[in-house]
Amino acid sequence: MHTVSTISELRDAVRAWRSAGLNIALVPTMGNLHAGHLTLVSEAQKKADRVVVSIFVNPTQFGIGEDFESYPRTEHEDREKLNAAGVDMLFIPPISEVYASDAKTVVSVTGVSEAYCGAFRPGHFDGVATVVCKLFNMVQPDVALFGLKDFQQLTVIRSMVRDLNIPVEIISVETVREAGGLAMSSRNGYLSAEEKIVAAKLYQSLCTARDAVLARQQPYPEIEHQALLFLREFGFQPDYFSLCRVSDLKKAGAEDRELVLLAAARLGKTRLIDNVCFFK
Ligand code: PAF
Numbered sequence: 285m286h287t288v289s290t291i292s293e294l295r296d297a298v299r300a301w302r303s304a305g306l307n308i309a310l311v312p313t314m315g316n317l318h319a320g321h322l323t324l325v326s327e328a329q330k331k332a333d334r335v336v337v338s339i340f341v342n343p344t345q346f347g348i349g350e351d352f353e354s355y356p357r358t359e360h361e362d363r364e365k366l367n368a369a370g371v372d373m374l375f376i377p378p379i380s381e382v383y384a385s386d387a388k389t390v391v392s393v394t395g396v397s398e399a400y401c402g403a404f405r406p407g408h409f410d411g412v413a414t415v416v417c418k419l420f421n422m423v424q425p426d427v428a429l430f431g432l433k434d435f436q437q438l439t440v441i442r443s444m445v446r447d448l449n450i451p452v453e454i455i456s457v458e459t460v461r462e463a464g465g466l467a468m469s470s471r472n473g474y475l476s477a478e479e480k481i482v483a484a485k486l487y488q489s490l491c492t493a494r495d496a497v498l499a500r501q502q503p504y505p506e507i508e509h510q511a512l513l514f515l516r517e518f519g520f521q522p523d524y525f526s527l528c529r530v531s532d533l534k535k536a537g538a539e540d541r542e543l544v545l546l547a548a549a550r551l552g553k554t555r556l557i558d559n560v561c562f563f564k
Contacts, residue, residue, distance in 0.1 A: 319468055331455060359376070401557065409440045486520065
């Protein structure tokens with residue numbers, strides 16, 4: 285695996301691949317790689333001739349008081365995993381390569397960025413959209429892969445790509461879960477052994493709510509309320525638990541068919557997010 289840290293080295297390699305008629309997939313990450321990331325890589329290998337993985341802990345998507353400083357950085361282990369997975373190139377730039385100190389441009393996706401995590405983490409999705417747009421400009425991939433676990437992030441990125449006519453196909457990949465159902469996340473490392481067992485209740489609450497929606501026995505706000513009570517009972521501090529329509533993440537109405545339940549909750553010092561998508 286070739287590792288580069290500058291945009292010019294990256295572009296040289298990508299240019300050579302392009303001249304050879306090869307197409308390119310990008311898997312953007314913040315490192316601390318787990319089985320979910322490696323699934324993105326294996327899906328990328330099915331979609332393109334060459335796979336670039338970026339590792340960049342993006343400061344602009346962390347709010348004041350969030351975990352930018354303490355976010356797990358495991359470069360050595362990450363390299364080994366990517367190498368073993370047969371990744372072609374690792375792009376691991378320093379902050380100064382990505383952001384000019386006097387940068388003046390921010391990509392802001394209105395609407396789908398504003399509620400849910402956007403409301404609890406002001407500025408977060410501007411940071412995500414800006415860095416993903418920049419990574420797309422740096423790598424110029426044909427396809428880019430993102431996990432469904434970050435459903436709102438995926439919706440923001442799809443909107444950005446459509447609105448800015450960015451010629452990258454966005455591919456979503458199923459969430460990888462622990463045996464108990466907990467969605468894999470780099471932040472799961474913050475959980476104690478006991479918390480990790482309780483954390484699986486978040487997915488359980490989503491599945492129970494989905495089944496209640498499909499059973500059509502209760503109004504949607506009642507289903508959301510029951511889920512919030514369930515989570516609080518197990519020691520979570522929920523930020524939100526919302527039944528939305530997939531198309532624009534607005535609250536679902538009775539007529540909507542393609543649905544997603546979005547949830548975020550704190551357990552101790554760890555903020556967990558998860559979702560389930562389904563048709564009614
Ligand atoms: O999902 C992530 O790991 C990050 O938000 C991303 C997409 C790599 C942007 O920094």
